[in-house]
Amino acid sequence: MPNNNPLQPKKAVIKKVFKVTPTEKMFVISFVDPKDQEEFERNYTRPARFVQVNLPGIGEVPISLCSPPTQKGFFALTIRRVGRVTTVIHNLNEGDYVWIRGPYGNGFPIDEWKGRDLLFLSAGLGMAPLRSVFLYALDNRWDYGNITLINSARTKRDLLYYEELEAIARTYKGDGVKVIQTVTREEVEGVCKGRCHLYIPQANVDPKNSVVIMCGPPRMYQSIFDEVIARGFDPDYIYATFERRMRCGIGKCGHCNVGSSDSMLYVCKDGPVFSYRQVQRYPELME
Amino acid sequence: MEKRELRVGFYPTTSCYGCQLNVLNIEDKLIDIFTEVKIVCFHMATSASKIEESVDVAFIEGAVVTEDDEELVKKVREKAKYVVAMGTCACHGGVQSANIGAGFSLDEAIKTVYGENFQFDMKVMPPRPLDKVIDVDFYLPGCPIEKEEFLYFLATFIWSTWPEQKDFPVCQECRQKGNPCVVIEEGKPCLGPFTTAGCGARCPSLGLPCMGCRGPIKEIQRVDAMAKMMEKNGVDPLEALKRMKVFGGHSDEIIEKFKSLVRGE
Numbered sequence: 001m002p003n004n005n006p007l008q009p010k011k012a013v014i015k016k017v018f019k020v021t022p023t024e025k026m027f028v029i030s031f032v033d034p035k036d037q038e039e040f041e042r043n044y045t046r047p048a049r050f051v052q053v054n055l056p057g058i059g060e061v062p063i064s065l066c067s068p069p070t071q072k073g074f075f076a077l078t079i080r081r082v083g084r085v086t087t088v089i090h091n092l093n094e095g096d097y098v099w100i101r102g103p104y105g106n107g108f109p110i111d112e113w114k115g116r117d118l119l120f121l122s123a124g125l126g127m128a129p130l131r132s133v134f135l136y137a138l139d140n141r142w143d144y145g146n147i148t149l150i151n152s153a154r155t156k157r158d159l160l161y162y163e164e165l166e167a168i169a170r171t172y173k174g175d176g177v178k179v180i181q182t183v184t185r186e187e188v189e190g191v192c193k194g195r196c197h198l199y200i201p202q203a204n205v206d207p208k209n210s211v212v213i214m215c216g217p218p219r220m221y222q223s224i225f226d227e228v229i230a231r232g233f234d235p236d237y238i239y240a241t242f243e244r245r246m247r248c249g250i251g252k253c254g255h256c257n258v259g260s261s262d263s264m265l266y267v268c269k270d271g272p273v274f275s276y277r278q279v280q281r282y283p284e285l286m287e
Numbered sequence: 288m289e290k291r292e293l294r295v296g297f298y299p300t301t302s303c304y305g306c307q308l309n310v311l312n313i314e315d316k317l318i319d320i321f322t323e324v325k326i327v328c329f330h331m332a333t334s335a336s337k338i339e340e341s342v343d344v345a346f347i348e349g350a351v352v353t354e355d356d357e358e359l360v361k362k363v364r365e366k367a368k369y370v371v372a373m374g375t376c377a378c379h380g381g382v383q384s385a386n387i388g389a390g391f392s393l394d395e396a397i398k399t400v401y402g403e404n405f406q407f408d409m410k411v412m413p414p415r416p417l418d419k420v421i422d423v424d425f426y427l428p429g430c431p432i433e434k435e436e437f438l439y440f441l442a443t444f445i446w447s448t449w450p451e452q453k454d455f456p457v458c459q460e461c462r463q464k465g466n467p468c469v470v471i472e473e474g475k476p477c478l479g480p481f482t483t484a485g486c487g488a489r490c491p492s493l494g495l496p497c498m499g500c501r502g503p504i505k506e507i508q509r510v511d512a513m514a515k516m517m518e519k520n521g522v523d524p525l526e527a528l529k530r531m532k533v534f535g536g537h538s539d540e541i542i543e544k545f546k547s548l549v550r551g552e
Contacts, residue, residue, distance in 0.1 A: 057442055059451065087448045 009099035046107025104249035117205035123216030302349030384536030461488035
């Protein structure tokens, strides 16, 4: 009898562990059963969806996928060590098992963006979900115009994927891809200083025909919304991710819902990616 | 994953030692426990116990009543990485704190129990829960503790993480079991609405009202509502408050409500 339960966790094995920053590790994971892997790839078509990582007896955490849907055979998760479950995940080694269910969430509507320029704005850990979109856009380079990515963090050590992004910037030099990395709390050589919205003027995108994609703490969103709209970006093409404490992932449990009873959004089902128009309708997303 | 040896100690203060006995009663898992962790101190189980040695996790049972108790728990706090208050006595003061805050006098209590002119060879203080003496990291309530919950606590420490504290009342587990409410259907003075969950609603499942043995949940604000509900069901509010005070003697909300009822407000 086929198991069609959407909440059923599937056994997966950790293939490789990378230490990205002092507090974050990237785990490359693939399912033990090839059928589960196939099903996962069939469902993972839009980048920046999330999965629930399950450790029996310890707990479950929602983690954004940081590998693009174009990479087959495995997926990657970047996890910061903050709590009860992530501490255990950080102690896991290559070859250890985790239980995964998903992918859940809507992901970025990349198909609607064809022919447009892309401007990525990321702060802190926001680079993890944006990496999947960025790499997807690079893998489908002919579909999109110029691409600029602004990655910011507190210190240079905390910049996620610093080396990788520098290498991408070198590879795609002269191809309309620009990477700006900036830190806010220290002065270091080689990286810019200040918050990410200061570098929007340096982006090589056409405001009239571009998409703004951002991820970071919701506190930064309002100032960036104001900034990009003042610069003439199209408000219909501004997207941000709003994470909540997603529990079930399929819009049943109600841990992540926003709005009132007559118009309600579940972040796990209708999000975590929301457009600027949705944010205006549901201001509690910003809290 | 890499496993490191977990050093565990069990330390008794003033209590019935039932929680430690319940640990030893986990017979089918005892071999697993003793192979996974190193027991540094457990006077009830081994004579090779050393109070002085440092431990990763210290389970302290009982309320602080004597001067020796206070000295012991302060010493353990210095040596231990995590301190777990084990049992309701350590978490909330237990049964011996039932009369605290309601005109309680230690001399009178001693006179009632031991008679006149009784000589102690130790200094006795009013009973206190552990967190009024030292910093407590985790609370494992229960009178006695639940075996499964203890194993969960130990397993999380072995996995180098920490346990999740329950912050919901017994009512939730009772509803999950599908029991009819003993308050609404039978009018019994059940304390489930503000008792910490974890027991699987044992007493209400058998048709008995909850005694509140796992202690009040954090930040309870339902004392007024509870007293009103009891009154509606024909239970004297003062009796109900006394019932709440059996295991929640140190809860400020209960003490305040009790005082206002005694004064007749």
